[in-house]
Amino acid sequence: MSAKVLVLNGPNLNMLGVREPTLYGRASLADVEAACKTRGAALDLEVDFRQSNDEGELVDWILAARGTYAALVINAAAYTHTSVAILDALLAVELPVVEIHLSHIMKRETFRRHSYVAEAADGLITGFGAYGYELAVDAAAHLLKSSAKS
Numbered sequence: 001m002s003a004k005v006l007v008l009n010g011p012n013l014n015m016l017g018v019r020e021p022t023l024y025g026r027a028s029l030a031d032v033e034a035a036c037k038t039r040g041a042a043l044d045l046e047v048d049f050r051q052s053n054d055e056g057e058l059v060d061w062i063l064a065a066r067g068t069y070a071a072l073v074i075n076a077a078a079y080t081h082t083s084v085a086i087l088d089a090l091l092a093v094e095l096p097v098v099e100i101h102l103s104h105i106m107k108r109e110t111f112r113r114h115s116y117v118a119e120a121a122d123g124l125i126t127g128f129g130a131y132g133y134e135l136a137v138d139a140a141a142h143l144l145k146s147s148a149k150s
Helices: 029-042 055-065 077-081 084-093 131-149
Strands: 003-009 045-051 071-075 097-101 123-126
Touching: 003 029, 003 055, 003 131, 029 045, 029 131, 045 131, 055 071, 055 084, 071 084, 071 131, 097 131, 123 131
Parallel strands: 003 045, 003 071, 071 097, 097 123
Antiparallel strands: none
């Protein structure tokens, strides 16, 4: 049975491909989902892919992941820089966490350089556009394989 990985996407990512394509790229969120599922299948991972503009819904999904998923990939989008609630939820579930951002957040506005998510994440992938999600699924597989050896 393959391990399950939850991929969560925060606010405005439903507009991916349309919103500021020079910054975020032309791939739609559906394109990103398909790439994640394809990459996951190649790694014997089942990928559950979700998006919400609602912080509370993201927190609920994170908390419900405990005992159901083996790892979590998250692009909390703007909540990355503001949400202690998401940080607390990520810490509570005690799962491997990979943080992903389409743009290179360290090259952006100063307020985007701080990530609450990073305080709970095992690693951060930033600046590779939609391809970064495939890297994040790879990273989740690596974390799971590494933890299985220990």
